[in-house]
Amino acid sequence: MPRVSTDQLAARRQHILDGARRCFAAHGYEGATVRRLEQSTGLSRGAIFHYFRDKDALFLALAEQDARRMADVVAEQGLVQVMRDLLETARGEGTDGVEADGASDRSWLGTRLEVSRRLRTDPDFRERWQAHSAELTAATRERLERQAAAGALRDDVPVPVLAQYLELVLEGLVSHLAMGLPADALDGVLDLVEQSVRTLRR
Amino acid sequence: MPRVSTDQLAARRQHILDGARRCFAAHGYEGATVRRLEQSTGLSRGAIFHYFRDKDALFLALAEQDARRMADVVAEQGLVQVMRDLLETARGEGTDGVEADGASDRSWLGTRLEVSRRLRTDPDFRERWQAHSAELTAATRERLERQAAAGALRDDVPVPVLAQYLELVLEGLVSHLAMGLPADALDGVLDLVEQSVRTLRR
Numbered sequence: 001m002p003r004v005s006t007d008q009l010a011a012r013r014q015h016i017l018d019g020a021r022r023c024f025a026a027h028g029y030e031g032a033t034v035r036r037l038e039q040s041t042g043l044s045r046g047a048i049f050h051y052f053r054d055k056d057a058l059f060l061a062l063a064e065q066d067a068r069r070m071a072d073v074v075a076e077q078g079l080v081q082v083m084r085d086l087l088e089t090a091r092g093e094g095t096d097g098v099e100a101d102g103a104s105d106r107s108w109l110g111t112r113l114e115v116s117r118r119l120r121t122d123p124d125f126r127e128r129w130q131a132h133s134a135e136l137t138a139a140t141r142e143r144l145e146r147q148a149a150a151g152a153l154r155d156d157v158p159v160p161v162l163a164q165y166l167e168l169v170l171e172g173l174v175s176h177l178a179m180g181l182p183a184d185a186l187d188g189v190l191d192l193v194e195q196s197v198r199t200l201r202r
Numbered sequence: 203m204p205r206v207s208t209d210q211l212a213a214r215r216q217h218i219l220d221g222a223r224r225c226f227a228a229h230g231y232e233g234a235t236v237r238r239l240e241q242s243t244g245l246s247r248g249a250i251f252h253y254f255r256d257k258d259a260l261f262l263a264l265a266e267q268d269a270r271r272m273a274d275v276v277a278e279q280g281l282v283q284v285m286r287d288l289l290e291t292a293r294g295e296g297t298d299g300v301e302a303d304g305a306s307d308r309s310w311l312g313t314r315l316e317v318s319r320r321l322r323t324d325p326d327f328r329e330r331w332q333a334h335s336a337e338l339t340a341a342t343r344e345r346l347e348r349q350a351a352a353g354a355l356r357d358d359v360p361v362p363v364l365a366q367y368l369e370l371v372l373e374g375l376v377s378h379l380a381m382g383l384p385a386d387a388l389d390g391v392l393d394l395v396e397q398s399v400r401t402l403r404r
Binding site: 028030116117119120121126133157158160161162164165167168169170171172173174175176178179180181185186188189192193195196 | 230232318319321322323328335359360362363364366367369370371372373374376377378380381382383387388390391395397398
């Protein structure tokens with residue numbers, strides 16, 4: 001067998017993740033059969049399961065990667081910006097037509113919805129997922145703490161409550177968009193959300 | 203065959219709906235097999251499908267009933283109150299331990315989540331669901347219009363945006379609770395949500 005570099009391994013692994021993301025988004029967890037995973041990745045089951053123990057490991061790796069990317073965006077730009085990006089992408093009007101890292105890819109919504117469903121029905125999954133959920137919460141709180149220190153946030157509501165509020169709205173937005181419901185009025189909604197955590201200007 | 207009254211028919215129908223709700227909540231749409239529906243209703247498949255054409259008709263009837271009850275509560279007490287009720291029930295600390303109509307029953311969350319999933323994956327279902335979704339939106343808007351007329355709402359954001367905002371938070375709350383995530387900090391979040399649609403008092 002030819003030797004492959006670490007870079008090649010990582011690229012192959014990422015290729016599988018990208019294909020699998022489309023597949024899970026289109027067919028759901030149960031519907032993403034091994035045959036469909038082969039089609040969407042263009043690889044044999046042997047190749048796929050060389051990198052991931054089973055379908056479950058593949059799905060978890062995917063969800064973890066998405067959660068980590070999201071935490072990065074939150075740390076840089078905040079959770080409301082994540083929501084605005086989501087909204088734009090769902091409308092198919094990405095600012096420059098290029099998705100630098102695929103984090104706000106439309107299929108990401110499908111993964112999120114599957115995560116929600118499995119969190120509800122699978123206690124093992126819920127336990128493993130805690131760490132990633134905590135990562136996002138930490139990133140959100142840290143950014144809010146920085147904004148609070150800069151005097152940009154309202155000071156009559158504790159930062160953990162503001163963080164939970166934003167996460168709840170995000171969850172609602174993901175649901176809404178994943179269901180394909182209309183996104184027209186949502187810019188105004190996000191303005192309202194952003195304003196409601198900021199220092200009073202009205 | 204003995205003749206049964208309209209009341210008896212309605213009671214039987216409701217009995218099936220209640221059992222089916224528990225079954226769908228516990229096992230999801232796919233997992234709610236005919237055998238499980240028999241167990242949860244205590245009736246034979248013949249009896250169940252005498253009242254509902256098929257499993258799909260049963261699920262839709264259930265989801266419709268829940269949506270109608272919710273619109274009623276919204277008209278009376280508003281969407282934030284619906285959310286507070288949901289929160290209390292999810293914590294298992296209902297105010298008087300009695301669910302008058304089962305509308306905020308814990309299993310209702312399961313139905314909602316299944317609706318979300320099917321809206322996403324089933325275009326026919328989405329189309330049939332529009333009417334019920336529109337009913338809730340209408341109830342929410344009407345109540346907000348009445349509050350606005352009474353000067354209780356902020357006047358710098360249009361009522362449709364406020365309504366959409368509340369619906370988005372509700373969707374997030376349903377997701378959050380259905381996933382079994384912690385509900386501790388959510389009272390403060392709902393206070394913030396309520397405050398952010400009201401006339402400025404800060």
